[in-house]
Amino acid sequence: DNKFVAFIHLHKLFVAPFVMNGSEINVDQNTKSFKVESLSKNAGINLHWSANNKKIHWTLGDEYFSKSIVNNTTNPFAKTNLTADKATGIKINLKEKSDIPEGRIAFKNARIITMDGNEVIEDGTIIINKNKIEKVGKTSIITIPSDARVFDMNGKTIMPGMVDVHAHVGAFRNGLSTQKHWQFYANLAFGVTTSHDPSVHTAAAFTLEELQRSGQIVGPRLFSTGFILYGAEGDFKAVVNSLEDARFAIARTKAFGAKSIKSYNQPRREQRQQIMQAAKELSVNVVPEGGSNFYSNMSMIFDGHTGIEHNIPVNPVYKDVLSLWKNSKTGYTPTLIVNYGGMNGEMEWYQKSNVWENKTLLKYTPRYVVDARSRHRIMIPEEEYQNGHILTSETVTALADEGVKVNLGAHGQLQGLGAHWELWMLQQGGLSNHEALKAATINGAGYIGVADELGSLEKGKLADLIIMDKNPLENIKNSNSVIYTMVNGRLYDVNTMNEIGNYKTKRSKFYFEMDGYNQGVPVNMKTNSFTTPTCSCH
Secondary structure, X not given: OOOEEEEEEOOEEEEEEOOOOOOOOOOOOOOOOOOOEEOOOOOOEEEEEOOOOOEEEEEEOOXXXXXXXXXXXXXXXXXXXXXXXXXXXXXXXXXXXXXXXOOEEEEEEEEEEOOOOOOEEEEEEEEEEOOEEEEEEEHHHOOOOOOEEEEEOOOOEEEEOEEEOOOOOOOOOOOOOXXXXXXXXXXXXXXXXXXXXXXXXXXXXXXXXXHHHOOOOOOOEEEEOOOOEEOOOOOOEOXXXXXXXXXXXXXXXXXXXXXXXXXXXXXXXXXXXXXXXXXXXXXOEEOOEOOOOHHHHHHHHHOOOOEEEOOOOOOOOOHHHHHHHHOOOOEEEOOHHHOOOOOOOHHHHHHHOOHHHOHHHHHHOOHHHHHHHHOOOOOOOHHHHHOOHHHHHHHHHHHHHOOOOEOOOXXXXXXXXXXXXXXXXXXXXXXXXXXXXXXXXXXXXXXOOOOOOOOOOOOOOEOOEEEEOOOOOOOHHHHHOEEEEEEOOEEEEOOOOEEEOOOOEOOOOOHHHHOOHHHOOEEEOOOOEEOOOOOOOO
């Protein structure tokens, strides 16, 4: 009714008189010319008015809040515009069952890299019951139940699905989510069964996570930090100048179900320490980013952060750094694919392979993404790679040799395929093939706090695994020979991403398959004739 305006600024909720003075007014909590009041001590989203304009409503996580407005609009300078009662919260209580498929599946006669220590079972069998591993061991001692669907995997290699702990999965929408997220399919097709996104739109990410967990969309298990706790200027900045500020910032993300938050370039050490203290109180992990500042990275280790995201920008490191990191519990996700202090590692693979011809990639990724990144190659001297991401990877190996847990993070540069590039680059610095594979599986599961359920093939754990034509222990690049991916006990044929096994579910088409977009490349360069795609915005 044009009497009040409600708004969200830096994650906080406010209400003020709607003053019509004929010119634009910038309004925030520091406005002095009329009363701007806080609606709640907590954060909120989905701000909206009641039909009679007397109440303002918002949500946070699984609660719906309301606050009454005082009708004193004849006086914009009134002491208060709000009723004295506290904002009331109603639990939404929307519950959905987690997806648990029925039936048993057995894979026999396979090489099984369990990631339980250095265990490799030659001629092994693994039995999946519903969504959990029921048995795993030598084929000669495993009895396969009569009700199991049996797959003979002679000559194939089975290992846990890959865990990408720094995976930007493209979930930045504020509103409707896609029914079929191509980024998810691309990751599954390349064997990534768990993604942890350390910077993403909070509502979108946790919506997608819940849809995946309930079986309503197909994709890797998704964990995320929601919006980063951003220290620089921006409309989503997290202002942290006290422990209370830090508690507010973390609580607003935990309300959606976050297990972790990302402390991103908070400029002062005491700000980062306040975030750490609040995180300990609220039992969430803190994965920070130091913006290529070596001294910030070191202070983050001193202060007990869960891990360091992106590589430290110096090579080599000496006993002081090695000893410090060794004696901490701080993990390391170097994301060599976007290397600090040298050429980005991804450039080597664009230069040395015809990425735009990768059939698996093009089945599940729009061509405009693939072509824009790969068709126009930059030729870079080999020494730039040796003195760039490979030198960084050698430092990663030095830290791993001291016991630092190294994880795989592919940064969303190229969904799915990028995780294999990151794996290969970890190996380039000196990690053994088996050590690199651990970084891609059990280490990452431990880093995000789910190693009791994921990351290795052991009895009782969730059934996330990949089946490869070739053995990555012989050649690390054999990791990119995935033919089947299983997530939560559901088995997918990578060639089609149709579900097979105990269920027969055919994948529907992506928009870029329906309109021919992924075939929209020149077919006759002399006449410059194209297959012209139409625009499909979903």
